[in-house]
Amino acid sequence: AQSVTQLGSHVSVSEGALVLLRCNYSSSVPPYLFWYVQYPNQGLQLLLKYTSAATLVKGINGFEAEFKKSETSFHLTKPSAHMSDAAEYFCAVSDRLQGGGADGLTFGKGTHLIIQP
């Protein structure tokens, strides 16, 4: 079964500093990987996705992530944090259920990003 581990339930960075949110996955099949952002009392918005094409994926709002198969990682980065980046971030892996059934996503527990002025 697929699983996702997000290291650090809370990450605090200063405005203008590098953002690094960590995600490690396990999967028995080549994975599809996703990063979503969730603002308070809202649904999830896709930031970026990896679907076996380029290993460095660029997303919205200046975020990018690199797929590293040898490390089973898909860390999310942004060169310069902005106050508006404060939110909950979720890493997810595409799940292929036993028997080739539906592809629900398996999510990590999330990382709360705090931006210090």
Next chain:
Amino acid sequence: DTGVSQDPRHKITKRGQNVTFRCDPISEHNRLYWYRQTLGQGPEFLTYFQNEAQLEKSRLLSDRFSAERPKGSFSTLEIQRTEQGDSAMYLCASSPKASGRRTDTQYFGPGTRLTVL
């Protein structure tokens, strides 16, 4: 392009009552997913439809949970005999038909927050 909508946004009910939530996917998206998100956790996959067919329901939390998508458009999630442990955010997502069996991007609605007293 109208996004995924969910109704109601908030529901407060007493333990033992039945509740029903509605999800309207993005037009022409043939796949529809339901997730549950409890406080401090990532979304948890519950069930999945392709058109009107419910292709995966083994992840539904108990036999008190059921979902329908009778005409392949909107979907409903019903919880019978609610318990306090059912209090959570219920998220709906939709995705377009993807090649093969692998999940393409899922677009999430704003969720329905259920509080069971």
